Amino acid sequence: MNLKLVPFAAIAAIMATSCSKEEVMDINYDPDGKAITFTAGVGHSRAVETTVNNLGDFKVVAKGVHPHGGVYDSYLIGSSAGGDTARRELSSNTWLLNHNVYWPTSIDNALFWAYTFSQANGKDKSDILPTGVTFGFDATASKPTISNFTPAHADLTTTQSAGYWNDGDQQTDMLIAFTQQERSTNASNVALNFIHALCQVDIKAKSDGKLASDNRIVKIKGAWIVNTVNKNNFSAGFSWNAETKKATITPSWSTDASTATVVDGFSAYGSFYKTPIELGKTDAETPKALLGSSLMIIPQTTTAWTKKADDKTGAYILLLCRVELEHPGTTHTGSDNIDDVGIHGTNHYHQQFPVNEENKFDASEYGFVCVPLGTKWEMGKKYVYTLDICGAESGAGVYPLENTDKFNGLIPTDKKFTTIFDTNPVDLKVVFSRPTNKHVGDYVLDEPIKFNVTVSPWANADSEWKPGNGDF
Known part of the structure; x- marks a missing residue:
């Protein structure tokens, strides 16, 4: 038939x-x-x-x-x-x-x-x-x-x-x-x-096109999509x-605001990792998955966060991360003061983000950054967002809203993890403060995170399914 x-x-x-x-x-x-x-x-x-x-x-x-x-x-x-x-x-x-x-x-x-x-x-x-x-x-x-x-x-x-x-x-x-x-x-x-x-959403990250002299390393503990409609x-x-x-x-x-809602005024879907996902220094790095498995999201059209402190509803990708600079040697050239660096092997590391009040190196510290996200998601399609973080022409995003309680709620109870600088596991420390000259919506490292998105249907060349195919 x-x-x-x-x-x-x-x-x-x-x-x-x-x-x-x-x-x-x-x-x-x-x-x-x-x-x-x-x-x-x-x-x-x-x-x-x-x-x-x-x-x-x-x-x-x-x-x-x-x-x-x-x-x-x-x-x-x-x-x-x-x-x-x-x-x-x-x-x-x-x-x-x-x-x-x-x-x-x-x-x-x-x-x-x-x-x-x-x-x-x-x-x-x-x-x-x-x-x-x-x-x-x-x-x-x-x-x-x-x-x-x-x-x-x-x-x-x-x-x-x-x-x-x-x-x-x-x-x-x-x-x-x-x-x-x-x-x-x-x-x-x-x-x-x-x-x-539903639709699928996945997030990947890379540091693209970096020069040999660019020694930035990005470590990512978590990634989420924030402020999407989560009940409909x-x-x-x-x-x-x-x-x-x-x-x-x-x-x-439904597009009715009474049914298509963001429950409790805040929604976030994503992943948290005990061992950080690291974006290295090479320019040939294959994008790394930040979510483990793709999210199943309600199809919708999102309005991008305006990077303003009074915008509580705009959508964005949120990352919990840190940025380090790696330099050869166990000390600064011309200085014996190494309080502001971490030492591992024959290299020393500077902490670029997050910035703490003492300007000291602390491998257990991570901070939140974000990327505004305005998009349309349709049923039966998969969307893959590939973020270019600290690449040749990209930075580490912008400072997000001051949502301390909401963001803390994204972190598991078990938050101990190991670093290359510590013998024993350490507790994650989340730094919410900003330098005095930085505000909500400002670039963390004076450059945005750039990204591209690919869209595909849920089918493949080996076994493509199309509506109307009734042969089983």
Whole structure:
């Protein structure tokens, strides 16, 4: 069967005929005498891909289409409160409902919606809907809606043997599917192509094009995307053509400020590392990943932070880092005073950032810098931001807002780490102060962090998935 597969749909707000109000009373077997089952296809996703092999359970809602046009009010599968659960049949790529459902004798056409967050990773399987997230049909417009979705965070109170806390590791893909299927000899099996309702965001860093005489070293302990909308509702516009008996759908996230919000006035998603990620001195360095695994972000358009102290809502990339200068020798030329340097091996190091009040070298000190971020993120796309930090024509960003409490909340309870200058692990010290001649929004090292962004769909050349491909 050649299916036309389209994204997750909403139930008809416009009923083509009064017949759509009739209940589907006659239940019967399909022509083959089989209960309705499902097969699934999934577009490629993040570092740990969501595929048919690790796709978990999903929910299904279905309504019949009256032979004269219009969609029945009654439900073939599921209800206004949500779908029925479809679970994978052992050793196959077929999903079965908890109870058998057959094609009614009175309909030859039906609409199927499916949704899930569930992914099987090893022996664990995530939930179909995360805690607090609900599914329902809008009472007035009859649109299916997933409400109150908020991407998950890592638990910063736990001790991580791997030495990092990645929000992306805790986040799962939000998958949605819709198909309109006619009754036929093969209609007992409904093919669902899931698409991604979220977008992926990744951050990488490099020090590009540096001269041989440029001895700056950047050490990064954490990276976050700040002030993105972190709670929203997903729904879709729906229209029904009674003449062609076809559904048209447009999935979207709400733009209503009452639902698309930044919870508590501040949001941050990213990663923290016990061992700093180091950007060295070579100009041929391959960009290094700062997030461990990409973030699953609600699609949206962000407004870049204006670099002003009164701008509390603008979006930006936030880094917890330090910048050092490496010089050969264990002492300054012409000076015996080495209080303001760190010594390791045959080299000594100057602390360029952060700047402490004593102007002393302290390898345990890190400070926050940021890069304003105005962008548009769309469903099913991956965005990779590559930051050029302390490269040939770039610096270390600007001083962020004075958000001491919020920024401290991004640091795990376990914050001891080792440096090349200390025998034993030391506690991280975060320096929030600025030099007297620096203000919020000023460059840390008199140069901005430059970046480029690449955008790609969640697919690859080896196994590209496209809406409309129903061969499974």
